[in-house]
Amino acid sequence: MKVTVIGTGYVGLVTGACLAEMGNHVVCLDVDERKIRVLQDGGIPIHEPGLDVIVQRNVAVGRLQFTTDVAAAVAHGTLQFIGVGTPPDEDGSADLQHVLAAARSIGAHMTDYKIIVDKSTVPVGTADRVREAVRGELQRRGMEVEFAVVSNPEFLKEGAAVGDFMRPDRIIVGADDERAVLLMRALYASFTRNHDRLQIMDVRSAEFTKYAANAMLATRISFMNELAQLAEKVGADIDMVRRGIGSDPRIGTHFLYAGAGYGGSCFPKDVKALVRTGQEHGVKLRVLEAVEEANEQQKHVLGKKVVARFGEDLAGRTFALWGLAFKPDTDDMREAPSLVVIADLVRRGARVQAYDPVATEQARLALGDVAGVSFADSAQAALSGADALVIVTEWREFRSPDFDAIRAALKQPVVIDGRNLFEPALVKAHGLEYFAIGRANAVPLKT
Ligand SMILES: NC(=O)c1ccc[n+]([C@@H]2O[C@H](COP(=O)([O-])OP(=O)(O)OC[C@H]3O[C@@H](n4cnc5c(N)ncnc54)[C@H](O)[C@@H]3O)[C@@H](O)[C@H]2O)c1
Ligand SMILES: O=c1ccn([C@@H]2O[C@H](COP(=O)(O)OP(=O)(O)O[C@H]3O[C@H](CO)[C@@H](O)[C@H](O)[C@H]3O)[C@@H](O)[C@H]2O)c(=O)[nH]1
Structure with missing residues (x-):
């Protein structure tokens, strides 16, 4: 054709x-x-x-x-x-x-x-x-x-x-x-x-189906992200909970990963657009409004964890940041949580040494001339002279790192993981402090 x-x-x-x-x-x-x-x-x-x-x-x-x-x-x-x-x-x-x-x-x-x-x-x-x-x-x-x-x-x-x-x-x-x-x-x-x-x-149902699909997926993520916050408080591990509930076929295993918030060119804009369509027709989509709000908050969770560990004033501190793209296997920086994490850190005076396998050029464009951000050529190079490591995107090459090399390179043995990549016990066995999302067996966020 x-x-x-x-x-x-x-x-x-x-x-x-x-x-x-x-x-x-x-x-x-x-x-x-x-x-x-x-x-x-x-x-x-x-x-x-x-x-x-x-x-x-x-x-x-x-x-x-x-x-x-x-x-x-x-x-x-x-x-x-x-x-x-x-x-x-x-x-x-x-x-x-x-x-x-x-x-x-x-x-x-x-x-x-x-x-x-x-x-x-x-x-x-x-x-x-x-x-x-x-x-x-x-x-x-x-x-x-x-x-x-x-x-x-x-x-x-x-x-x-x-x-x-x-x-x-x-x-x-x-x-x-x-x-x-x-x-x-x-x-x-x-x-x-x-x-x-x-x-x-019919045409209208097809148009609606697309928004309904993205809204449902975004809802699952915000739901898990909110439960993750509670898990930290009550002494549970959201990853265990994820496995527990995901085995029920009515819930299913996909799209239940708590993390640093959803980004990308679709979920954020499509949730907003569906809420707006609801408003235009006098239908208040309360669940979706909360999904959106929860996600905006979630993008700040890594910054909050850094502050909880290092204090409000981050002047003189340097953080290694692994992963810039909004998800692995893309160079897309649209609505990437890394942009919020970087803004939260540099606003408090920190420097950021970022590494991403493919998104560096797009990140440069997205960040513009934000002071205090530099880009490393490798994951290990980003660690050099940094106080701590912050992981934002779960690229495969970050999943099985040399923890001893991480510990040797960092000024302080701190890993803040926004994607729950590791077994907490394993990271701690290498002498690293490990902060993750919704995992009380990693060091919990003090309030
Ligand atoms: N990116 C995704 O994963 C994804 C998945 C499903 C649906 N969508 C939807 O698909 C649409 C496109 O998304 P995208 O991510 O591919 O966008 P994009 O920004 O990557 O690409 C859009 C392209 O359209 C071109 N363009 C704009 N106006 C034009 C015109 N008048 N004539 C010819 N070209 C024109 C732009 O130059 C650009 O290259 C959006 O509605 C998005 O919500 C995106
Ligand atoms: O359990 C999960 C799954 C995803 N995410 C995040 O959600 C965002 C979106 O991820 P994903 O859905 O994998 O990527 P997209 O390319 O944005 O794809 C979504 O948006 C497209 C555009 O509409 C749709 O076509 C797809 O079906 C829909 O999955 C990313 O920031 C992910 O990190 C989580 O936090 N937890």
């Missing part, structure tokens, strides 16, 4: 590459000339495991192309995927300016039947606005061309995006147009065994 993907970010590039991998002919369009140049030159502008191989393979055989030429891109695909960003507006609602601009681009250039597929995460009712935007452009040109607007939200996780796209738990298609449903079924047949993972529903 001929497919155009508008927006070549984490979602657009993965969508384009994976659809090409299945034999479709894909043109990816972006307004960011630098990004397109990198892709045309054989590079990948983001860190996403396994994506480079697929992109290169499909470019080589001519099934995947990159362009900034809107007219050529729109002319190419019968299916026009919109995968542009929907960042939060000032009031928390999703900013649809890029989605509507993409819709207008399609309307301004289309000359034959198109299925316009909203893959971006967009509030309920957006498909109607996309339809109006396309229609407006067609009217302006004095043209009548048939088209359908379909909702097909994306559920991939960064760091595992290729696997998630190629082997999806489900594909949601919201459509009220027979011809569009037929083509969407055909497009996704190769990704879903016997169609059992393809769910066709």
